[in-house]
Amino acid sequence: MNKEVALVAYAHEKYGVLxxxxxxxxxxxxxxxxxxxxxxxDAEEVDWVITSCVDNQFSEQHQTGTxxxxxxxxxxxxxxxxxAACCSGSxxxxxxxxxxxxxxxxxxxVVGFEKMSAVSTLVATGVLMRxxxxxxxxxxxTQPASYSIMIQQYMSKYGATEEDFALVSVKNHENAMxxxxxxxxxxxxxxxxxxxxxxxPPIRLFHCCPISDGAAAVIVSGDPKKYTDTPVYIAGMxxxxxxxxxxxxxxxxxxxxxxxxxxxxxKEAGITPKDIRVAEVHDAFTPVEPxxxxxxxxxxxxxxxKLVREGVVMFDGAIPVNVSGGLKAKGHPVGATGIGMMVEIxxxxxxxxxxxxxxxxxxxVVENHGGTGSVSLVTVLRR
Amino acid sequence: MNKEVALVAYAHEKYGVLxxxxxxxxxxxxxxxxxxxxxxxDAEEVDWVITSCVDNQFSEQHQTGTxxxxxxxxxxxxxxxxxAACCSGSxxxxxxxxxxxxxxxxxxxVVGFEKMSAVSTLVATGVLMRxxxxxxxxxxxTQPASYSIMIQQYMSKYGATEEDFALVSVKNHENAMxxxxxxxxxxxxxxxxxxxxxxxPPIRLFHCCPISDGAAAVIVSGDPKKYTDTPVYIAGMxxxxxxxxxxxxxxxxxxxxxxxxxxxxxKEAGITPKDIRVAEVHDAFTPVEPxxxxxxxxxxxxxxxKLVREGVVMFDGAIPVNVSGGLKAKGHPVGATGIGMMVEIxxxxxxxxxxxxxxxxxxxVVENHGGTGSVSLVTVLRR
Numbered sequence: 001m002n003k004e005v006a007l008v009a010y011a012h013e014k015y016g017v018l019x020x021x022x023x024x025x026x027x028x029x030x031x032x033x034x035x036x037x038x039x040x041x042d043a044e045e046v047d048w049v050i051t052s053c054v055d056n057q058f059s060e061q062h063q064t065g066t067x068x069x070x071x072x073x074x075x076x077x078x079x080x081x082x083x084a085a086c087c088s089g090s091x092x093x094x095x096x097x098x099x100x101x102x103x104x105x106x107x108x109x110v111v112g113f114e115k116m117s118a119v120s121t122l123v124a125t126g127v128l129m130r131x132x133x134x135x136x137x138x139x140x141x142t143q144p145a146s147y148s149i150m151i152q153q154y155m156s157k158y159g160a161t162e163e164d165f166a167l168v169s170v171k172n173h174e175n176a177m178x179x180x181x182x183x184x185x186x187x188x189x190x191x192x193x194x195x196x197x198x199x200x201p202p203i204r205l206f207h208c209c210p211i212s213d214g215a216a217a218v219i220v221s222g223d224p225k226k227y228t229d230t231p232v233y234i235a236g237m238x239x240x241x242x243x244x245x246x247x248x249x250x251x252x253x254x255x256x257x258x259x260x261x262x263x264x265x266x267k268e269a270g271i272t273p274k275d276i277r278v279a280e281v282h283d284a285f286t287p288v289e290p291x292x293x294x295x296x297x298x299x300x301x302x303x304x305x306k307l308v309r310e311g312v313v314m315f316d317g318a319i320p321v322n323v324s325g326g327l328k329a330k331g332h333p334v335g336a337t338g339i340g341m342m343v344e345i346x347x348x349x350x351x352x353x354x355x356x357x358x359x360x361x362x363x364x365v366v367e368n369h370g371g372t373g374s375v376s377l378v379t380v381l382r383r
Numbered sequence: 384m385n386k387e388v389a390l391v392a393y394a395h396e397k398y399g400v401l402x403x404x405x406x407x408x409x410x411x412x413x414x415x416x417x418x419x420x421x422x423x424x425d426a427e428e429v430d431w432v433i434t435s436c437v438d439n440q441f442s443e444q445h446q447t448g449t450x451x452x453x454x455x456x457x458x459x460x461x462x463x464x465x466x467a468a469c470c471s472g473s474x475x476x477x478x479x480x481x482x483x484x485x486x487x488x489x490x491x492x493v494v495g496f497e498k499m500s501a502v503s504t505l506v507a508t509g510v511l512m513r514x515x516x517x518x519x520x521x522x523x524x525t526q527p528a529s530y531s532i533m534i535q536q537y538m539s540k541y542g543a544t545e546e547d548f549a550l551v552s553v554k555n556h557e558n559a560m561x562x563x564x565x566x567x568x569x570x571x572x573x574x575x576x577x578x579x580x581x582x583x584p585p586i587r588l589f590h591c592c593p594i595s596d597g598a599a600a601v602i603v604s605g606d607p608k609k610y611t612d613t614p615v616y617i618a619g620m621x622x623x624x625x626x627x628x629x630x631x632x633x634x635x636x637x638x639x640x641x642x643x644x645x646x647x648x649x650k651e652a653g654i655t656p657k658d659i660r661v662a663e664v665h666d667a668f669t670p671v672e673p674x675x676x677x678x679x680x681x682x683x684x685x686x687x688x689k690l691v692r693e694g695v696v697m698f699d700g701a702i703p704v705n706v707s708g709g710l711k712a713k714g715h716p717v718g719a720t721g722i723g724m725m726v727e728i729x730x731x732x733x734x735x736x737x738x739x740x741x742x743x744x745x746x747x748v749v750e751n752h753g754g755t756g757s758v759s760l761v762t763v764l765r766r
Contacts, residue, residue: 023517054445056438062514063468066627066757078622079758080474084463085446091463095478102485131445134406239461244449374449375462 005097006224006231007381008107009037010343015183015214015331017117022059023067026051029111029217030071037219038228043072046219047105049079052092052112053335057127059115068111085131085370086284088112089338090377093220094237100222107222112340113215114333124211131371133244144208144285146246146372148200151287154253155202158302162202165287166193167308169206169328172283175315176325178356181340183212183331207286207328214333216340232346235271235363236380238264244374253302255288257376258295258369266297269380271363273297276319278348278358280341281367282376283326292367293321296378315356323348323356338368338377345381388480389607389614390764391490392420393726398566398597398714400500405442406450409434412494412600413454420602421611426455429602430488432462435475435495436718440510442498451494468514468753469667471495472721473760476603477620483605490605495723496598497716507594514754516627527591527668529629529755531583534670537636538585541685545585548670549576550691552589552711555666558698559708561739564723566595566714590669590711597716599723615729618654618746619763621647627757636685638671640759641678641752649680652763654746656680659702661731661741663724664750665759666709675750676704679761698739706731706739721751721760728764 011032013025020028030049034041049072051064061067065079072079084091089112096108116124131143141149154160170190176182188206196206224231240260243249249256266272273296281292290304298319299307307313313321324330324344327337345364347353362383369376394415396408403411413432417424432455434447444450448462455462467474472495479491499507514526524532537543553573559565571589579589607614623643626632632639649655656679664675673687681702682690690696696704707713707727710720728747730736745766752759 021517054439056510056513057440060513061517062437062466063516063627063754063757065467066624066754067516069624069758070627075624077624079624080465080467080478082463082465083445084448095463098481098485098487102481104481127439130439130443133446133450134404134444241449241452241458241460241462244446244453371446371449374446375452 004233005100005220005222006233007218007342007346008221008224008227008231009033009219010346011036011217012181012340012343013215014181015212015333018213022061022113022115025113025215026064026067026111027071029215030068030109033109033217033219041227043074046072046074046077046107046109048099048108049077050092050096050108050110051081052088052339053081053114054083054085054088055127058118060118072109084375086334087338087368087370087375087377088335090366090368090379093342094239094377096220097234100220108220109217110220110339111217112336112338114335115213116211116333117213121211136245143372144200144203147285147288148203150246150252151202154291157253160290160305162194163190164305164308165202165207166190168286168289169193171314172286172322172326172328175323175356176329179325179330182325182329183210184329203285203287209284209327209332212331212333214331214336216336216343218339218342230350232349232381234379235382236265236269237377238262239377241375242373244371246372255291255295255369255373257373258292258367258378261376261378262296265378265380271380275363276365277361277363278323278345279319279321279365279367280324280344281321282369283322283328284332286328296365296367320358323358341366341368342379349381349383387616388483388603388605389616390601390725390729391604391607391610391614392416392602393729394419394600395564395723395726396598397564398595398716401596405444405496405498408496408598409447409450409494410454412598413451413492416492416600416602424610426457429455429457429460429490429492431482431491432460433475433479433491433493434464435471435722436464436497437466437468437471438510441501443501455492467758469717470721470751470753470758470760471718473749473751473762476601476725477622477760479603480617483603491603492600493603493722494600495719495721497718498596499594499716500596504594519628526755527583527586530668530671531586533629533635533755534585537674540636543673543688545577546573547688547691548585548590549573551666551669551672552576554697555669555705555709555711558706558739559712562708562713565708565712566593567712586668586670592667592710592715595714595716597714597719599719599726601722601725613733615732615764617762618765619648619652620760621645622760624758625756627754629755638674638678638752638756640756641675641750641761644759644761645679648761648763654763658746659748660744660746661706661728662702662704662748662750663707663727664704665752666705666711667715669711679748679750703741706741724749724751725762732764732766
């Protein structure tokens with residue numbers, strides 16, 4: 001299981017409101033990734049295609065695997081779709097790596113997407129309720145409400161304030177200004193956040209990720225040097241679960257699944273949190289971002305919010321987090337999200353992140369959780 | 384890649400209209416399969432759970448992986464969902480075997496389900512349209528219409544008649560009488576079929592599978608003898624694709640994807656079509672069943688319908704096909720279908736199929752295609 005597997009190319013669509021159909025987006029990503037391989041790659045060298053999306057009511061397509069297969073144009077390739085809630089994209093990369101390691105594939109093209117603006121906001125809200133546990137749904141605990149339970153406990157245990165959480169939103173909006181793919185290009189202030197509409201205390205509108213369309217793709221290779229001189233190695237991946245309903249977890253103020261996933265990924269990669277220079281984490285609601293720092297071990301338990309206060313996670317800090325703008329400001333087209341996060345770290349490691357390039361990146365991490373933390377994947381990428 | 388992987392247990396729910404929620408069905412299948420292991424298996428011995436379902440609008444649940452993980456009760460297990468249209472169930476078993484072969488799992492529990500009666504027939508029809516290609520949809524070619532293009536070409540090329548196809552429906556309804564899990568327990572006649580409502584010529588209502596709820600599970604093991612003295616080995620699996628729109632295929636009157644998948648599966652299993660004693664094939668619309676025989680090589684090209692006329696595929700014939708009642712009469716709860724087909728062959732190989740037991744079964748095959756043949760998996764099971 002020590003075969004070195006790497007990302008060797010990507011494609012990325014701007015997140016926002018897109019006019020293309022699901023099928024057109026898939027085609028664009030598949031062809032885009034293939035054309036983006038430094039030393040070239042023929043369609044015949046791609047043995048599998050994995051698609052990642054969360055709800056067919058958004059995509060209006062059951063056969064995204066076949067759509068991607070047709071776009072690829074290699075009759076001998078195989079294709080399927082994977083879903084693991086908000087971490088579907090990371091799950092697809094996990095399985096791609098395993099297909100390569102087990103000898104079933106040389107290269108796997110992974111494409112994630114979601115067309116969330118295809119339905120009305122009312123319908124989208126109903127669709128997103130499918131991400132809640134039956135017992136939460138029964139008593140009206142939506143996903144923001146499930147997060148609010150976690151965040152309220154976090155505040156009362158550790159003393160984090162509403163201002164701390166507002167600062168996370170401000171940071172991510174500021175970062176998104178440097179990302180042409182971001183849904184929002186709009187600076188906001190702490191006051192803007194604190195004055196925005198209350199959703200589920202303490203979560204306000206400006207803590208919430210938008211409903212975005214988007215797509216992203218990566219090519220995962222078992223023979224990376226054949227395709228590029230600067231592959232981005234998947235040094236470690238981990239995955240874990242926790243109780244579906246946030247109130248049933250041993251500690252709702254801690255992302256245990258992400259911590260276990262990180263432990264597994266770090267062990268495989270042979271790194272410690274001290275090695276991390278840059279990270280993309282799952283700020284679907286920005287007050288959860290400090291909990292992600294703690295799960296990743298870049299902050300002590302109950303001390304994540306201090307990293308925001310102290311500037312450690314700011315763009316010019318020691319460990320910039322969500323330089324892409326994060327789910328909050330870059331957007332969260334669910335099936336694309338995990339893959340988009342990997343594309344960001346890929347660019348950072350190759351020194352191709354343009355205006356938002358962080359200097360001297362050797363190791364970057366993606367924390368991509370789903371279901372308010374009931375499932376999580378953590379990926380360590382390195383040059 | 385020669386590690387012997389086998390099915391060592393199953394669970395199966397009656398197909399039809401079920402009152403349980405998706406979550407309850409998943410729980411019942413997960414616990415049922417685990418309790419069904421001959422020599423016992425602890426939850427801690429199951430490293431992965433894979434769920435298979437096709438549309439979240441049926442299941443009303445995005446996190447079926449987490450639901451199955453909670454039902455299992457092994458905190459260290461990992462779970463995700465896979466979808467490959469109507470062959471999602473087979474795809475899940477394919478990936479389960481690969482997780483085992485690659486050393487990531489000892490045992491994988493695979494659970495498939497669909498709650499199709501959860502929405503109105505009108506809504507279900509809209510949901511199922513997501514299985515068509517954009518260009519088919521644009522001109523109103525529904526899935527039955529896409530199949531009708533294939534079947535009309537087949538009739539004009541080879542001389543099959545409407546009576547031949549009616550006989551397939553009659554056979555499958557007759558077989559379902561012996562299957563307590565079947566949706567329909569109702570004998571029909573050739574006249575019933577020919578007098579039933581026209582859907583897409585020559586397809587009539589009594590050629591069409593019903594809209595069913597259902598669930599099924601199998602446990603896939605890399606150490607089968609530890610769990611049972613009579614494992615059912617996955618001797619070979621193959622997968623292939625063809626053009627999404629049936630009218631774009633090189634030969635719409637032939638299931639090329641299923642033929643390529645069968646070739647791959649037979650090669651791995653070291654068998655020829657002559658070794659097959661029993662088969663479950665994807666008769667979503669019964670006129671396509673003879674084309675499945677041809678793809679599997681148990682009939683020559685253009686001669687599949689003769690096997691029905693001659694009785695070869697009848698319950699007491701040389702190669703009984705769809706002794707379960709098939710998708711037509713057992714039912715087609717999409718995400719469960721492929722797994723339910725494997726359960727049927729599992730029982731046949733273990734001599735546990737009760738009233739519908741076929742004698743002397745050494746090798747059985749499952750042909751599970753999706754999207755009118757744009758994707759297909761074929762599985763060879765043996766004692």
